[in-house]
Amino acid sequence: MTLHDFDDLRLDHLDRDGALRQAADNLERTSRAGFLAVAAGSVAAAAALARPQAASAQLATSDVAILNYALTLEYLQDAFYTEAERKGALSGPAAQLARVVGAVERAHVKALRNVLGKKAVKRPFFDFRGVTEDPPQFTRTAVAFEDLGTAAYKGQAHRIKSPEVLAAAVGIHSVEARHAAWIRYIAGTPPAAEPFDEGKAMPETLRLVRATGFVVGRPRTGARGAPRFTG
Amino acid sequence: MPDRVTLRVPDPEAAARALWADNEATSRERLIQRAIAAGATLVAGGVVIAGLPRLAASAQSPEQDVEIFNFALLLEYTQAAFYAETVERAELTGELFEFAKVVANHERAHVDYLLEALGSDARDEPVTDFGNATGDPDAFGPAAATLEDVAVAAYNGQAANLTKGALQAAATIISVDARHAAWIRSIIGEPPAADAVDAPLTAEEATSRLAETGFLPEEQL
Numbered sequence: 001m002t003l004h005d006f007d008d009l010r011l012d013h014l015d016r017d018g019a020l021r022q023a024a025d026n027l028e029r030t031s032r033a034g035f036l037a038v039a040a041g042s043v044a045a046a047a048a049l050a051r052p053q054a055a056s057a058q059l060a061t062s063d064v065a066i067l068n069y070a071l072t073l074e075y076l077q078d079a080f081y082t083e084a085e086r087k088g089a090l091s092g093p094a095a096q097l098a099r100v101v102g103a104v105e106r107a108h109v110k111a112l113r114n115v116l117g118k119k120a121v122k123r124p125f126f127d128f129r130g131v132t133e134d135p136p137q138f139t140r141t142a143v144a145f146e147d148l149g150t151a152a153y154k155g156q157a158h159r160i161k162s163p164e165v166l167a168a169a170v171g172i173h174s175v176e177a178r179h180a181a182w183i184r185y186i187a188g189t190p191p192a193a194e195p196f197d198e199g200k201a202m203p204e205t206l207r208l209v210r211a212t213g214f215v216v217g218r219p220r221t222g223a224r225g226a227p228r229f230t231g
Numbered sequence: 232m233p234d235r236v237t238l239r240v241p242d243p244e245a246a247a248r249a250l251w252a253d254n255e256a257t258s259r260e261r262l263i264q265r266a267i268a269a270g271a272t273l274v275a276g277g278v279v280i281a282g283l284p285r286l287a288a289s290a291q292s293p294e295q296d297v298e299i300f301n302f303a304l305l306l307e308y309t310q311a312a313f314y315a316e317t318v319e320r321a322e323l324t325g326e327l328f329e330f331a332k333v334v335a336n337h338e339r340a341h342v343d344y345l346l347e348a349l350g351s352d353a354r355d356e357p358v359t360d361f362g363n364a365t366g367d368p369d370a371f372g373p374a375a376a377t378l379e380d381v382a383v384a385a386y387n388g389q390a391a392n393l394t395k396g397a398l399q400a401a402a403t404i405i406s407v408d409a410r411h412a413a414w415i416r417s418i419i420g421e422p423p424a425a426d427a428v429d430a431p432l433t434a435e436e437a438t439s440r441l442a443e444t445g446f447l448p449e450e451q452l
Contacts, residue, residue, distance in 0.1 A: 107427040158399040163391040171428035177406035178424035181413035192410035195340035
């Protein structure tokens with residue numbers, strides 16, 4: 001299953017707040033620019049993420065762009081699982097997954113924001129339009145998000161300059177793959193369908209994210225299903 | 232199947248030229264290299280097993296790719312033999328056996344890929360002894376989880392040491408092994424993804440984890 005299966009969920013092809021397009025533009029610009037690979041003492045992923053103030057000023061511009069791209073995807077996952085847990089419509093293994101994976105994705109957001117400091121992109125607004133309250137749709141979407149997250153990190157790994165950032169990225173990459181297999185197992189779909197997982201380049205990933213229509217320009221107001229004021 | 236990576240060892244003259252170029256590097260680059268080397272010693276304790284690079288070695292090279300891919304080949308050979316024997320014995324049932332059959336094919340594909348990439352530099356297939364772990368369902372699950380977890384952590388630990396092309400290829404395998412790990416852990420009721428970040432293992436740590444399984448005679452590690 002891929003995000004292509006989510007065409008039926010597509011309400012909005014536009015990236016209304018421009019956050020995703022801006023991230024793509026940044027990458028496009030910096031990938032052509034020169035860079036200085038900055039030395040990192042320890043390559044331990046945990047240390048990289050635990051650093052209270054990893055100076056983003058020392059990072060190559062292209063690494064900053066990649067980290068912000070990752071942050072955008074983590075924001076999406078964080079919001080999705082956090083909302084699913086809060087809505088409380090899930091039960092059993094799916095509810096447990098939402099709780100655990102939600103906590104992990106929030107940790108990824110926190111860690112990436114920590115590394116990026118002031119260079120971190122803003123959190124976009126999301127509208128999951130009831131998907132987090134509908135167990136089958138939740139599961140399908142979670143599979144797509146985790147497969148996509150895995151492919152997205154994989155698509156960037158070889159482009160990362162800083163060994164420290166790379167160590168953190170590969171450590172997150174394999175966790176996203178674990179999540180993908182976990183939710184696929186719950187969904188009864190093959191956890192590992194192919195012997196090799198292919199990466200996805202940034203434009204393709206962002207196109208797929210935009211196609212979900214989950215990223216919106218402003219916060220949704222009013223509870224879903226609440227009586228509308230028609231006055 | 233990812234694109235084939237070339238892991239040919241360059242000729243000695245080219246290696247000498249590279250060394251020469253290194254001497255002429257700017258002082259800033261030398262500083263950076265020293266900083267990396269210092270960090271590496273700190274992390275890995277300065278101990279290098281079987282000539283494998285330290286966790287944070289600075290200079291990637293095709294020669295080092297060969298060493299790392301050969302280490303990966305040892306892990307994949309072990310996994311492939313483990314699942315092949317399980318399938319052959321056919322003593323497991325249900326989803327454990329389904330898992331073994333699917334993953335056996337994947338690990339064989341990983342071995343074939345690494346063999347193709349390494350060519351004549353490939354190490355020999357290790358002799359393995361899995362005891363009852365390939366027939367006893369209670370032993371199979373934890374053993375499979377260990378083999379997959381160690382492989383993921385070992386690959387992750389070498390990511391920064393690989394050349395970019397080799398890393399790109401390895402990454403297509405890493406996440407599949409991570410999927411296997413989460414899959415078998417789901418089946419046996421262990422947390423599929425216990426941590427926010429998969430901690431890397433140095434080559435020596437991964438080797439010692441592999442030794443603890445007792446599946447490989449010590450002289451092959």
